[in-house]
Amino acid sequence: xxxxxxxxxxxxxxxxxxxxxxxxxxxxxxxxxxxxxxxxxxxxxxxxxxxxxxxxxxxxxxxxxxxxxxxxxxxxxxxxxxxxxxxxxxxxxxxxxxxxxxxxxxxxxxxxxxxxx
Amino acid sequence: xxxxxxxxxxxxxxxxxxxxxxxxxxxxxxxxxxxxxxxxxxxxxxxxxxxxxxxxxxxxxxxxxxxxxxxxxxxxxxxxxxxxxxxxxxxxxxxxxxxxxxxxxxxxxx
Numbered sequence: 001x002x003x004x005x006x007x008x009x010x011x012x013x014x015x016x017x018x019x020x021x022x023x024x025x026x027x028x029x030x031x032x033x034x035x036x037x038x039x040x041x042x043x044x045x046x047x048x049x050x051x052x053x054x055x056x057x058x059x060x061x062x063x064x065x066x067x068x069x070x071x072x073x074x075x076x077x078x079x080x081x082x083x084x085x086x087x088x089x090x091x092x093x094x095x096x097x098x099x100x101x102x103x104x105x106x107x108x109x110x111x112x113x114x115x116x117x
Numbered sequence: 118x119x120x121x122x123x124x125x126x127x128x129x130x131x132x133x134x135x136x137x138x139x140x141x142x143x144x145x146x147x148x149x150x151x152x153x154x155x156x157x158x159x160x161x162x163x164x165x166x167x168x169x170x171x172x173x174x175x176x177x178x179x180x181x182x183x184x185x186x187x188x189x190x191x192x193x194x195x196x197x198x199x200x201x202x203x204x205x206x207x208x209x210x211x212x213x214x215x216x217x218x219x220x221x222x223x224x225x226x227x
Contacts, residue, residue: 033214040219041219042119042121042203042205042216042217042218042219042220043203043205043215043217044217045214045215048214058214088158090160092160104165105150105162105165106150106162106215107162108152108159108160108161108162110157110158110159111158111159111160113158
């Protein structure tokens, strides 16, 4: 199983450029997440999608947009990249089991290392 | 103050040593996760627990809900255990999103 696949793995952008980070999962999970990881900080949630057709802001959504294209795919877009968005971006997915009020562990992609000059 | 605090931040051990990594949190939670981030960057989930203790191979995770504290133990450590270990909690009554600690970087020397 591929699990969670992120593309690209590395990218360098100039300030003001736009780009879309792609994420796809093949585990039939209903929930997907985008995080950023910065030195000296824990993972921070940018946006999440609890189910197909819904998206919600996380802790640090400014400067980003997302699209839940279908159950498998959840993309993250930087419309006008800024140096402060230099980071490692992780996509994750899981199944939310509301019936017993607990979530399952999240499965992570390998990350996208993004540098903005 | 961070809602999830891990200690130590960095840990160096000799192969074979018993290792303990601690996690304290300040919010009511419904579950706590331990994750491992490999030197190459990939993140895998090790444990999810809401009470008591779980064991998988040489890894043991415990949680004390009353004290808001969890520990991750590694027995007979090996250089391949070198990684960053991350504690994350799901706040009770929330949407279910995780709050992450900053991680503990473990280096096991042969």
